[in-house]
Amino acid sequence: MIKSNYHTHTKFCDGSDEPEAYVKEAIKLGFNSLGFSGHAPFPKENTFAIKDNDLENYCNNIEFLKNKYQNIIKVYIALEVDYIPEITEDFHNFYKKCNLDYIIGSVHLVLNPENKKLWFIDGPKEEIYDKGLEIAFNNNIRQAVKAYYYQINRMIETQEPDVIGHLDKIKMHNKNRFFSEDEKWYQNLISETLMLSKEKNCIIEVNTRGLYKKRCDSLFPGKQILKQIHSMKIPIVVNSDAHKPSELTLGFDQAIKELKSIGFKNHMTFSVHGWEKIEL
Numbered sequence: 001m002i003k004s005n006y007h008t009h010t011k012f013c014d015g016s017d018e019p020e021a022y023v024k025e026a027i028k029l030g031f032n033s034l035g036f037s038g039h040a041p042f043p044k045e046n047t048f049a050i051k052d053n054d055l056e057n058y059c060n061n062i063e064f065l066k067n068k069y070q071n072i073i074k075v076y077i078a079l080e081v082d083y084i085p086e087i088t089e090d091f092h093n094f095y096k097k098c099n100l101d102y103i104i105g106s107v108h109l110v111l112n113p114e115n116k117k118l119w120f121i122d123g124p125k126e127e128i129y130d131k132g133l134e135i136a137f138n139n140n141i142r143q144a145v146k147a148y149y150y151q152i153n154r155m156i157e158t159q160e161p162d163v164i165g166h167l168d169k170i171k172m173h174n175k176n177r178f179f180s181e182d183e184k185w186y187q188n189l190i191s192e193t194l195m196l197s198k199e200k201n202c203i204i205e206v207n208t209r210g211l212y213k214k215r216c217d218s219l220f221p222g223k224q225i226l227k228q229i230h231s232m233k234i235p236i237v238v239n240s241d242a243h244k245p246s247e248l249t250l251g252f253d254q255a256i257k258e259l260k261s262i263g264f265k266n267h268m269t270f271s272v273h274g275w276e277k278i279e280l
Contacts (some may be wrong), residue, residue, distance in 0.1 A: 002256065002280075004269055005248050006035035006078065007104060007165065007205065007239035012058040013039040014048040015119050016244045023065050025245035026073055033074040034248075035270060036062050037104050038083040044118075048108075049082075059098040076101040076270055081166055083155035083216070084111050088176050091159040091220055102270060104205065105161025107169075110148045112228065119144060121170055124215065129173035132251045141178040145170055149189040163237060164197060164273065166207040166220035173215075181222065188226055203268050203275065206259065208251025209241035219255055225263070230262050237268040237279065256280060 006088060008022055010013035011276050019036055026034040038058055050058050062077040070077055081103055091103050110119040117136035121129055137144040148170045155161065168190070179186060197204060206226070210216030217228070229236060229253040238255050242248045259267075259280060266277045 001030075002166045002252050002267070003032045003243060005031070005035065005240050006033075006076070006237060006246075006270060007080065007161070007207065007241045008034065008036050008248070009038060009080075009241070009243045010058075011059070011198070011236065012054055013050045017245055019061050019065055021027060021168065022242070022248065023069055023075060023247045024074065026059070027069070031073055031248075031263065033076065033270060035076040035078050035101065037078040037080045037234055040079040040089070042082055043087060043089070050079075053257055057116045065185055074271065078102045078104060078276040080106050081159075081161070082108055083151060083159055084107060084109060084112075084273055085112070085151065087236075091161060102162040102275075103159075104163045105155050105159055106165035107148060107151050107155065110136070110144060110151060110170075112144075112147060121145075121148070121173065124213075126139050126173045126175075133178070145179060145186065146189060149193050152193055153196050156202055157250055158191070160200055162201060163203045163205050165205050166209070166241070167193070167204055168221040168225060169210075171206075171216065171218075171222070172210055172220075181224065189222075191228065194225070194232060194234060198232055203235045203237050204229055206236050206255055206267070207241050208238070208255050211254060212240070212247065212250040219251075219258065223258065226259065226262055226264075229263055235266075235268050235275075236264065237275075238280075 010019045039049040041052045066075040072271050079094050108122045119132040119136040207220040240250050269278045269280050
């Protein structure tokens with residue numbers, strides 16, 4: 001059993017509850033540790049990120065819980081930080097502002113470097129994905145997907161996040177309509193990103209949210225990519241990307257089963273000593 005989750009969203013961003021509700025649920029579940037990773041403040045209008053004037057409150061709240069529950073469960077403070085070249089804030093600034101334990105680096109909005117328009121690939125609505133593809137990339141899916149992975153690669157090179165969040169989320173609303181994950185050009189993009197991840201010692205997140213929200217029929221990343229990750233000996237961490245206390249372990253059983261079938265024996269956990277490998 002996995003006794004941790006390091007990708008957790010509260011009411012400070014787009015989650016449902018106060019942070020303490022997640023801590024209490026984690027204790028009930030027998031967790032050893034829980035990491036909070038609110039969406040970092042974002043320089044464009046949105047409905048998902050912590051507001052600039054709430055960031056200090058978020059940090060203070062998690063620090064308070066760290067101390068209150070220190071003899072029961074280890075609580076860690078982090079942020080899920082979006083990366084868009086020349087738009088988002090440098091990740092290292094957030095480390096300084098909040099005294100973070102770690103950062104999850106993610107891409108939710110893809111920049112077209114030619115027209116500077118953004119494509120939002122997340123959220124529950126497929127039609128927003130489709131409309132964004134049309135507006136930002138004139139329905140040129142290969143250009144759009146290349147821009148997505150290029151953005152992740154730039155993030156890895158320039159920001160050096162501890163964890164890369166939901167690596168292949170670009171597939172979620174695709175559902176084999178615009179491109180196939182079996183196409184050679186797509187596989188080449190994945191291989192390039194994985195090689196860079198290994199070079200920069202990043203951890204790849206195995207994210208279960210797409211499965212339990214029924215927005216995707218596979219983990220982020222999918223099985224073929226996980227096989228590459230295993231063969232390349234890139235470390236992984238299993239997270240549920242919880243937006244409610246009840247979601248802290250959703251999808252874990254299925255993820256463990258799939259990971260073990262591939263050959264994974266370990267994943268990463270966080271402690272006062274940093275990231276450490278433990279048995280899956």
